[in-house]
Amino acid sequence: MDKNTAALDRETEELKHDKVTLDVARLIQQGRQAKGMSQKDLATKICEKPQIITEYETGKAIPSQQILSKIERAIGKRTLPSLTPTLIPTPIPTIIPTIIPTLIPTIIPTIIPTLIPTIIPTLIPTPIR
Numbered sequence: 069m070d071k072n073t074a075a076l077d078r079e080t081e082e083l084k085h086d087k088v089t090l091d092v093a094r095l096i097q098q099g100r101q102a103k104g105m106s107q108k109d110l111a112t113k114i115c116e117k118p119q120i121i122t123e124y125e126t127g128k129a130i131p132s133q134q135i136l137s138k139i140e141r142a143i144g145k146r147t148l149p150s151l152t153p154t155l156i157p158t159p160i161p162t163i164i165p166t167i168i169p170t171l172i173p174t175i176i177p178t179i180i181p182t183l184i185p186t187i188i189p190t191l192i193p194t195p196i197r
Contacts, residue, residue: 086130
């Protein structure tokens, strides 16, 4: 295993989903308590299991925009801009420089010999007799 492959393996193993931030967890809990609701009450109101509310309030949940929107509507908080989960995982920029040097030497020698005999004849006009 070369060093690029080893680096790629390490990066792949380190990929993790973003979790709800503690600030968001605290805002959800404060909003729920301000409405006088228990976790079970909030869960029932948004048609989710109480465990989901517990995970969101402890920062253990992987954010779902659908659930976050339901929580916002239920507790009346429209001031939670950080509830939207990031769509691009942070490790992507670090993976790309590792993948490219690994793939180019592998793919180019395979593609070029296949494409040249196919493309070149179509580029050169055949003489008219």
